[in-house]
Amino acid sequence: QVQLVESGGGMVQPGESLRLSCTGSQIIFALYRMAWYRLAPGKQREFVASITSGDYADHADSVKGRFSISRDNAKNTVILQMNDLKPEDTAVYFCKAWLGPGVEYWGQGTQVTVSA
Secondary structure (H helix, E strand, C coil), X not given: XXXXXXXXXXXXCCCCCEEEEEEEECCCHHHCEEEEEEEXXXXXXXXXXXXXXXXXXXXXXXCCCCEEXXXXXHHCEEEEEEXXXXXXXXXXXXXXXXXXXXXXXXXXXXXXXXXX
């Protein structure tokens, strides 16, 4: 059974950094497009960043210049480096892997809280 496990969340102060990881198992990781989404209280799920199997990365405007997505296929891992965190970045962050229509998997999420 495919599993995606996120880690690295926590509580930080504004301006600090966090590094989220998502590790996949039972999956040919290198074939999948990977992405991070987030869900904040009272809001809809929001796209954060994605990276293709060919390492093409895309980031939401709200995080450009602060967040960076990368992947290490040898470790079945996708990373979200988050710098200069703001209170509005507070959310549960989810990892997603997808290959095409109807072939997608989600992790369980990791909480990120940015508060003074």
